[in-house]
Amino acid sequence: MSLNDILVPASGPSVGLEHDPVAGEQLQQAIAPPNWPLHFACFVTGTDTEIGKTLISSALLHALVQTGVRACGMKPVAAGAVQRGGVWHNDDADLLAAAGNVAMLSSLTTPYMLQEAAAPHIAADLEDIIIESVPILAAYTEIAAASDAVVIEGVGGFRVPFSDGFDSADLAQQLGLPVVMVVGLRLGCINHALLTCEAVKARGLVLAGWVANEIDPEMRFADENIEALLLNIPAPLLGRVPRMAQPSAAAAAQHLNFSSLPNWPANRI
Ligand SMILES: Nc1ncnc2c1ncn2[C@@H]1O[C@H](COP(=O)(O)OP(=O)(O)OP(=O)(O)O)[C@@H](O)[C@H]1O
Numbered sequence: 507m508s509l510n511d512i513l514v515p516a517s518g519p520s521v522g523l524e525h526d527p528v529a530g531e532q533l534q535q536a537i538a539p540p541n542w543p544l545h546f547a548c549f550v551t552g553t554d555t556e557i558g559k560t561l562i563s564s565a566l567l568h569a570l571v572q573t574g575v576r577a578c579g580m581k582p583v584a585a586g587a588v589q590r591g592g593v594w595h596n597d598d599a600d601l602l603a604a605a606g607n608v609a610m611l612s613s614l615t616t617p618y619m620l621q622e623a624a625a626p627h628i629a630a631d632l633e634d635i636i637i638e639s640v641p642i643l644a645a646y647t648e649i650a651a652a653s654d655a656v657v658i659e660g661v662g663g664f665r666v667p668f669s670d671g672f673d674s675a676d677l678a679q680q681l682g683l684p685v686v687m688v689v690g691l692r693l694g695c696i697n698h699a700l701l702t703c704e705a706v707k708a709r710g711l712v713l714a715g716w717v718a719n720e721i722d723p724e725m726r727f728a729d730e731n732i733e734a735l736l737l738n739i740p741a742p743l744l745g746r747v748p749r750m751a752q753p754s755a756a757a758a759a760q761h762l763n764f765s766s767l768p769n770w771p772a773n774r775i
């Protein structure tokens with residue numbers, strides 16, 4: 507199953523499904539009417555949980571909104587939700603919604619909003635839910651049709667299990683989007699980053715860029731770690747985000763340059 511399997515070919519723009527960004531762009535140019543903006547989409551993964559995926563995804567959305575496009579975030583599987591005013595909320599989903607500018611139902615932006623803040627397969631099990639790809643791919647298709655740009659935040663690290671035989675990497679593969687990797691700078695991050703690169707490549711996905719995020723104020727040899735990452739990660743560094751006293755999408759975006767990402771809107775002019 508892949509996103510292409512559930513998409514009906516349309517006269518409108520493609521939604522960034524190709525693994526090869528060059529081929530994908532050529533395909534989109536071939537089928538999109540003149541002046542119809544190309545679609546931007548990416549899958550944001552990270553070296554671990556709590557390393558800045560939401561912050562960087564929000565920064566991406568902020569930067570996209572700044573370029574004047576309709577940008578929507580998606581956190582397809584979120585574990586940890588609270589009810590307010592009869593509506594279930596997840597912090598990541600709320601932050602992504604605040605950074606984007608396309609209002610979509612939370613049942614689309616987060617098809618699996620699980621109550622327990624635990625590993626997704628455990629949280630889902632507690633609610634007798636099996637996390638499957640079809641509702642996520644269908645929701646993505648709807649969101650992509652209603653926006654010019656979609657940023658999808660993964661869960662935890664790249665190989666987080668969702669259910670028997672289905673994990674976060676499988677979802678990324680089925681979406682077929684370019685991957686942005688957030689490296690939370692701390693001891694051990696080089697190994698985590700390189701394993702993630704291997705897993706992304708093994709699924710035939712394009713690692714489109716990576717971000718060095720200074721999450722650990724105590725980290726020693728940060729420059730040397732970044733040097734090793736630069737030498738070994740086969741993708742451009744999009745920026746180094748310092749440890750901020752008041753982290754926000756706008757503040758993080760100031761340290762990032764996304765213009766090398768495939769189909770980045772500023773590149774279309
Ligand atoms: N550069 C930074 N400076 C200061 N705080 C940061 C920075 N990056 C992330 N944080 C903070 O660290 C915490 C974890 O970041 P974030 O929620 O973005 O991680 P995550 O990888 O999305 O986590 P999860 O796996 O739970 O989705 C948040 O409180 C965030 O504001």
Ligand SMILES: [Mg+2]
Binds near residue numbers: 561598
């Ligand atoms: Mg997050």
